[in-house]
Amino acid sequence: MSLEELYKEVILDHYAHPRNHGQVEHPTAEVHLHNPSCGDDIYLDVAVKDGTITEARFRGAGCSISQASASMMTESVQGMTVDRARRLVTSFHAMMRGEGTVQDGSPDLVALAGVAKFPVRVKCALLAWDALQKALDQAEGENLHDGQKA
């Protein structure tokens, strides 16, 4: 596995030009996750309406893999239903275990498949996806709460 295979141009493009960088004006869920072993940091805002992710934006600091992964993740899930986004989280995890490549979301995501060959870097790639999972849990909990109120 060469460095060129890990640091694919598309990954570094997302690193240099992160998509959906910033904050959501009225987020349904806000998650701050921190990788305690290395200091990678992500703030993820997600807006969910009627079971669909209408907007996802992130801020944070970290290595190229963590930032590119966050950029691709937010690009992937805009407009997705929560259920579909959750399935994508599952298949992204599988890709990080070296089990196939993701079939949904941004076509750029497959560029991250090489990270599976660098086990110590997998957690960098997963940080944004862990944040998404938490945000979706939060958003659905919020909806449940609203439902109970009604």
Next chain:
Amino acid sequence: MTNKNTIGIDVARVRQDFPALQQEVNGHPLVYLDNAATTQKPLAVIEAEAAYYRRNNANVHRAIHTLGERATAAYEAARSRVARFIGAGDPAGVVFTRNATEAINLVAYAWGLHRLKPGDEIVTTEMEHHSNFLPWQQISRLTGATVRVVGITESGELDMEAFRAALGDRTRLVAITHLSNVLGTINPVAEITRLAHDRGALVLVDAAQSVPHMPLSVTEIGCDFLAFSGHKMYGPMGIGVLWARPELLSDMPPFLFGGEMISEVTLAESTWADVPWKFEAGTPNVAGAIGLAAAMDYVDAIGRDAVAAWEAALAQYATETIGSVPGVTVFGPRQARGALVTFVMEGVHPHDLSTFLDQKGIAIRAGHHCAQPLHACLGIGASARASFAVYNTKQEIDALAEALVQAKEFFDRVVGRAL
């Protein structure tokens, strides 16, 4: 013909003592520069542990048979060896722990929790490893004591003026690192101890990064507690030391309760063993203690002054060599520093750098090195650190510097293409 360098160490021969150094990683000879995290182990240590398990393994302090006697004798001999290594007269002041972290927690819970009252103060510094900060943060919450954190100067040294100002009538403990695991700063712990004692405060020295690299005597420092790990000084993992003045240990209640640490147990009440055994509940890491003693023998055979001189030369060379790589910023004092260099490279995250170097067989550390408050103070999220041991060479530092230049070119090129 001798291959000894000007300092008197034959580094090539020393390297032969370390099996783990004799390997290639990703097609390159291993350049192991993560010694502040843990050092590799010499054969003498590996074999001392193995020999114990092969021949003398038995539980200590209770087995009334030959193997039990041998194990107990070897374990207690290791305690005396440690006392000699750190210039402590009485082995009763040596408590075996898992590591420096556990040693500091022992003081926090067995001393701090019982002695500190609301309004009391613990003085520590911004350059502490989390293991000498979090126990005090927690104990302050439990007792109502206050933690006062002394800052650092521009050049990465302890702000002594601020330290003096932080000492007060309510200061009960000064908890300070001897050698910063990020900045490489060597703190004047003897002077600090004098100042603290003048105010009636006790002093705990975190010596995890200093014991492996320089001659050190608790008698000369004058401190009350000193903590370190075995694995950072060529010894096994899972063995560490708390040294404390024995009379302080006598006055402290046990930290953990259970086997071995008792004098007499009844259903109503129990009494505790003498120090230091009062603090060693359960079956201890006998093989680890024996391995640690072997590591001390190993270091003493090379000579601690020689080790310190060689590593100082490496540190100086590395600070200059790494510091002169384009785009690299080095932290900490430029001179009289411990054998480690922490740095960042412009435009390249430490993780990406570490992965790049690993592909060249070079092992460094990337992250916050368990010193998040210090990184916040330096205004960075993460950094890269190369740290040295007696077996490292200037050629390895050259290899690192060359790889750093290549890394900068690589990331400038690939990120530049993306831009």
